[in-house]
Amino acid sequence: MDILVINLMRLGDLVQSSPVLRGLRRQYPEARITLAVQDFFQETAELLPGVDRLLPFPTRQLAPMADGKSSWPEGYRLVAQWLASHLEPRPDLVVNLTPTIMGAILSYLCAAREVRGFTLTGDRRFLTRPGWMNYLMVTSRARLANAFNLVDIFAKGAGLQPDGAGLEVQIPADARDQAGAFLTGLSLAPGTSLVGLVPGASQPQRCWPAENFAEVGRKLLNSRPCHFFILGSRSERPLGEKLAGLMPPGTTTLCAGGTSIAGLTALISRLGLLITNDTGPMHLAAAVKTPVLAFFLAGARVRDTGPVGEGHLALEPRLDCHPCHYPDSCSLCKCHAAISPEAVAAWALNLLEKRPLAPVADASRWQGLQVYLSTFDPTGHHAHLPLIRRPLDRKNFWTLVHRGAWPRFLDGNGVPGDSLGRWLGQVLSGCFLPPAEDLGLTASHRDLMELLDLAAQGERLACRLRDLPPERHTPSFLWQQAEAIRGIDPELHRLAVGSPEIAACIEYYFLEQRGGVETDVSLLARQLAEAYRRLRQAGKSCLEVMGEMARGNQDIACYINSIPEMAHLVQGMTPKDDQILEVASCK
């Protein structure tokens, strides 16, 4: 069996797809696994285990051809030739993790029997499969609801289950030896902590100021002997030089732009701690199990791309504008100031001295900041749990609801009282203080019931159309039915806008609906009925998990009971069975 994994993204994304390669190898031990990457990142891809054949796409060579007005025919020939030489015979399975149109077209060009991920169909429609890949698309639209790390979504989008083993890379022996020799050559005093600093990032808005990094360095030096390695790409070297200039003399080694990817990884693997923005080196550190303390500024969000593994720390500003409303152009960068060097130094010391990390309640000390500890849930999915206990708020509560609801909806997993449910309960009680604000239960319950109602209505109409004999497909009848169905979508849009908590479910429904080109009425009606059924399932999962969490958590139950008009919710959270059955009787 030939499997082709397409990942035309960057360093960090490549490392984050390592669990996919591991999962595929486990699921298809005999298969030949090929990994297609941009040639810029070939060096990174070479570190990924489980790859039988690495297929670099000739980006460097193609770029000047594709950019030219008259040279693109050369580009055409290059791509055609590349496809013919490397993708014959056609792979049996393509897993495309690249969420771009380019990636989708490439997956189509592979003409594989099965494609997982984002792809294109012969009738020129874009589609994503399985459901978790749709979920990945949804998270870009209803981002705040996302409760899963990209690493797990990649795995699930590839049709695999996360195994809780985190990221992995293999460091070549010579790179390991060179890193060892390099460190020995520095003749550092025994007991010196080796700390990496990554002041750069993909965007300036995501860079915590170099002055702050330097301040952290000085504070750490006050507590224990440290030596700092400034890491980054060649283009980040000036920033590295600036940081080095701000540090006490003799305490830093500037490595930015001076190492290969293998060398960088080997060096990171020898560090006691990496302090970094959300960058590729952060994922490399997570992959070699070096403790990470990372900042998630501007548009970066811990829950989406935080460092995967046990025991890493991720710091996020507690600002209404985070994640950034203008991630590419914000000039205020309030998030930079929200994270103080004092706080970073204190948490970094916790990691360096391997102190046990457990949620603490002194929120007043860490104003403007949330610190997350990375871990895995009992189902092997990655999680970032808040270390500073604050009253449970609406945003966090709903993230946890989604954490329970989506696997139930998309995988059919999760029953009340199972390990995930228990874990969610523990998170609620262990990481948060009792709620002090409206968790949106009343409003969301009402909106979810309306969602179920609309979905049932749509399903009923679609079923009636589906079951109608073709001779009754008169234009006027079809028009009436279409009008009735058409009336439902604006209502769903309204719900999504008014209720961010359930917007993801509705976006998911619209995503499944996109680009349908079916013209046969019965077939169209069948697809539509199925989509409404799934929307109902999504809403039902949310409602169930919300009810279970509310019932299962004493604090929330107390909180609900203290508000008379909400007390009935604890009992009435789950939809009545007959409400579901009425529609389920449809063929």
Place this chain on the structure above:
Amino acid sequence: MSLWEKNLEVLRRVAPDLAAALAATAVPEDHQVLPSRAGPPYLQVGRQRLTSSYDPVKEGRDWAESLGEAAGPLIVFGLGLGYHILPLLAQGRDVWVVEPSAMVARLALEHQDLTPLLKKNGLRLGTDFTGLPQDGLLVDHTPTRRLHPGPHRRLVRYLAGEDGELGPLRILVVGPLYGGSHPIARYTARGFKELGHETEFLDFAPFFAGYQALAQVTKDRRAEHKLKQELLRLLGETIIARVRDFKPDLVFALAQSPVDPPLLKALKAEVPLVAYWFVEDFQVLTYWQELAPEVDAFFILQQEPFFSELKNRGVKNYACLPLAADLEAYHPLELDPKEKRRFGAALSFVGAGYYNRRQFFQGLTDFDFKIWGSEWDLNSPLGPCIQDRAARVSEEDSNKIFNATRINLNLHSSPFHAGINPQGDYVNPRVFDLAACGAFQLVDRRSQLPEFFTPDKEVAVFTSLAEAREKISYYLAREDERRAMAAAARERVLKEHTYARRLAGALEIIQDLHPGVLPRRRREEGAAPQLQSSFPADHPVQALLDALPEGAPPDLDGLVSRIKESEEPLTEPEAILWFLHEFRRGLQGRGANGGS
């Protein structure tokens, strides 16, 4: 018969167009013919002597002798007063002369018998190099070369067999928010396109409503001014943004476009060349003073004393670029009887009610006279003549009025004079618009007018109200004469005064001012054939290229936009093209992550 008449007679037989051009050429005051020490006249242009002021005859003879007796044709760059040409003609040499200046050529023909040269059609004017022998030996008349280095370079290139034409350039034309230079900006963009350059018109007209709305925001004039300046500054920023996107070789800004010195400095850091066309009267509007030093080429409508004013301010990169005609906007038109009634009259004027026009036109109200345009006072003696309650006239309606009117009056505006400006120099756009329509016009005399149209042959000219009245009566009675003159004027426009032609001249001037800065791309011999030749005849892309509808760009963008719309099953070649297109979009930093 004078020497001039003798020469002209020969020239009329051999090269009638050249004869007409020279006959219509007026010699400006800075071209002085003075007696030399030895007697025969010598020529001085500005401060440059084109011949010896001591003994020009001897100088000419010595120069001719210095060439030796090499066989083969000689191409002499520079006619001067002809002293160096006469000995060569006397020797019977095969001589060709290229003279860049019509004024100098006219003076030479007035002062020397050049019939042997003219008989063999050996004189070329400006940058018309047609028929010059490719194997000719180029020799320079040094003072002429010094005076006209650009045309000299072009001649050298021409003789070296290099294509004198520029390849396709990327040009961004920047227009104003409103006003008379707005249509000129549009025509300019169209002219560059016609020349085959990839041209974009950055049109700020949509922002005009907002600009006007600012006046309603506050009663404080200073605050209003500040707000308007802020809007203009913002619009300036949009130019930079567009420039970064479009990456032009040349930014060509029109008068009143929202640019100021800091923005021009910023633009120059982004673009190889920035040109500005100041289509205003420099004495009425003086903002040229701060803009001219900031651009690579500053084009103006006037000559002296504007040239001197610029020189005094240290500006070197200026040149006169007269207006022209846009044939898409102004052209002969068949009107139906209803339109003829509405737009027609014995005498019409289209334009704004400037002070001098308000005064002058009062002397014409006894004619069947229609006045179109804005800023006219309805409660004035002109009231009965004013059409549409002095509403603005669209370009389309102007075209109809010009075509429907028997005599189109054209009086250049002046805020200072009671009627005709006796010192008026440059000609307004209406002169060209009317001629392009094939419409008869009666225009006030301007010193530059003869450079473009032969007075009273192609356009009728007046210098006083009395003369205007006289000519109106005369021409109203002579339809055939009117038609003949209007047709001749249109002929002249088609040949010499289109925007494309004018802007080709502008690009030549820019090249002369900044040699080698504009890129010399090879002109594609039609993109589609070139593309088709880059794939084998039986390649599937050929079928896709063939299937492109007429007008669709035969490039990757055109192909892929069709591929996306097709309802047929997607083929592999189509998918590869689409992939390539997305790859390119990714490179250009757009839409690389467009998921669904």
